[in-house]
Amino acid sequence: MDVSELDRCFVGELRKHEWTNAMLMELIKWERIFVEPTTENCGFSHCETHLGEHNIHSACSDIISESGPIPASVPCSMSVQRVLNALRKSVMQRSSLHTIFQAVICGRRQEEIAPVAVLFSGGLDSMILAALLNECLDPSYEIDLLNVSFDGQFAPDRISAKAGLKELRGIAPLRRWKLVEIDSDLSNLTSETKHVMSLINPANTYMDLNIGIALWLAAGGDGWVYEGVTSSNDVDQQRVKYISKSRIILVGSGADEQCAGYGRHRTKYKHGSWVGLDEEMKLDMQRIWKRNLGRDDRCCADNGKEARFPFLDEDVIRTLLDIPLWEIANLDQPSGTGDKKILREVAKMLGLYEAATLPKRAIQFGSRIARESNRKNFGSNRAANQASAGSVVIRKQNSS
Numbered sequence: 001m002d003v004s005e006l007d008r009c010f011v012g013e014l015r016k017h018e019w020t021n022a023m024l025m026e027l028i029k030w031e032r033i034f035v036e037p038t039t040e041n042c043g044f045s046h047c048e049t050h051l052g053e054h055n056i057h058s059a060c061s062d063i064i065s066e067s068g069p070i071p072a073s074v075p076c077s078m079s080v081q082r083v084l085n086a087l088r089k090s091v092m093q094r095s096s097l098h099t100i101f102q103a104v105i106c107g108r109r110q111e112e113i114a115p116v117a118v119l120f121s122g123g124l125d126s127m128i129l130a131a132l133l134n135e136c137l138d139p140s141y142e143i144d145l146l147n148v149s150f151d152g153q154f155a156p157d158r159i160s161a162k163a164g165l166k167e168l169r170g171i172a173p174l175r176r177w178k179l180v181e182i183d184s185d186l187s188n189l190t191s192e193t194k195h196v197m198s199l200i201n202p203a204n205t206y207m208d209l210n211i212g213i214a215l216w217l218a219a220g221g222d223g224w225v226y227e228g229v230t231s232s233n234d235v236d237q238q239r240v241k242y243i244s245k246s247r248i249i250l251v252g253s254g255a256d257e258q259c260a261g262y263g264r265h266r267t268k269y270k271h272g273s274w275v276g277l278d279e280e281m282k283l284d285m286q287r288i289w290k291r292n293l294g295r296d297d298r299c300c301a302d303n304g305k306e307a308r309f310p311f312l313d314e315d316v317i318r319t320l321l322d323i324p325l326w327e328i329a330n331l332d333q334p335s336g337t338g339d340k341k342i343l344r345e346v347a348k349m350l351g352l353y354e355a356a357t358l359p360k361r362a363i364q365f366g367s368r369i370a371r372e373s374n375r376k377n378f379g380s381n382r383a384a385n386q387a388s389a390g391s392v393v394i395r396k397q398n399s400s
Contacts, residue, residue: 027317030282034324036274079323080345083316087346090313091132094250113141114178117246119218120145121157121366122164124340125252127355128347129310130164133250134172142176144244146218149183150368157366164355171351180244182223186372189213197394199298203291204393210364210373212299219249219303249300253292254311257284258320259340260329261360266339269331278325288312335359 019025095116116137120126126145133143145165149155158181165179186193193213197204200212221244226237256262260269260281268280293309300307310316320328323342330338336359337344347356364370 023314023318027314027321028286030285030317030321032278032321032325034326035278037324037326076327076342076345079327080342080349082319083323083342084346084349086313086316086319087128087310088132088135090310090316091129091250092136093313094308094310095133095136095248097138114144114244114246115141116248116250117144117146117180117221117244118250119215119252120147120161120164120179121361121363122147122160122162122355123157123252123358123361123366124343124347124355125255125311127164127167127352128343128350129250129252130168131171131347131350131352132310134168134175139174142178144221144246145177145179146221146223146244146249147179147181148214148218148363148367148369149181150186150372152183155366155368156361157363160358160361160366167352167354178225178242178244180221180223180225180242181239182217182221184217186213186369186376192216195302196299199302200295203295206373206377206394207364207370208295209394210369211362212295214363214367214369215296215299216302219300219305219307221246221303221305247305249305249307251296251300251307251309252311253296253309254285254288254317255340255343256360257281257288258311258317258328259343260331261340263360265329266331266335274325277329277331285317 019028097115116133118126118130118133120130130143130145137143145161147158147161149158152158161179165177168175168177193209196212196216197209199216200208203212223242223244224239225242227240258281260266260277262284265277265280269277272279293312297307320342327342329341332338333341336357339360344356347353364373
């Protein structure tokens, strides 16, 4: 048939390719064995146990070395250890130095190189990634902690990032940590905003745009660091311009979805109990590729950086699914305690006791970009809230 007769349309056959990897097929289903606690299976639903210390370590060594569902009668501490082991392995795999770094290393002192960075808010997820990266990366390398703020030193994420840096220095004093303070003003990002809108497409809400801009700026790594005498007091140091050269960025995506970190998880638990919570978490995980990952990956890749997601490692997902849901989270407890309970225990094992108590705070709120976006597009936060700004589709005039 003549192409002109096809009215400028392509004709072809659509073929659907199913997953052939059995493990991936299993993970796609995202099914947990132990969802609801009962009198039979929740005897050890807390991190305390009546087993003797010797028996605990003996049983723990057997369980954490094996894969498969963790029996509901197993003490919580063993589950936490398995999650920690899986996360450590995941970070190690995503921070190994290969030939991509050779060109960077040439001509520079090794101790001045930061090949891997962390998208860093100072919150629970990014603190865990930073601490594990410290364990996995050679001590001669620096680690860049990328922090974005639209309110200077007053944004919540900037405050928690500085507190987090102090805690990281406490557990790893010999590591050269660099908190990269990336300050921005939304009113000065007109052309950049249009560019980011093209990156997040087909996502088209203000929430997606706010997250996309924050990620795009973080991946660019163009900010400031404090140099000089090592001190927890920035007054004793000099703030100098710095651009991160890290080619890899560790991102905490997947932690909230798998460990009940969102407010809607608490709502579902309240109205639908454990089954409702499990269904909501399953929905989050099965749509994360569509709602989050493509958007986030493109915003990082546009800067020549590769986003890597340790919490979405197959073994990490499998390990978390093998653990009873009531050990993952306890939403009867307040925010900062029961949500992502198992990750809070992991943080404690890493010596991050302050980070273990921090409540969930999304990047668009922690960086204050949501507030500035609301003021710019709706006139005020109140007007934006009335319009349910997070789900409002971006107006066409903003993209023209």
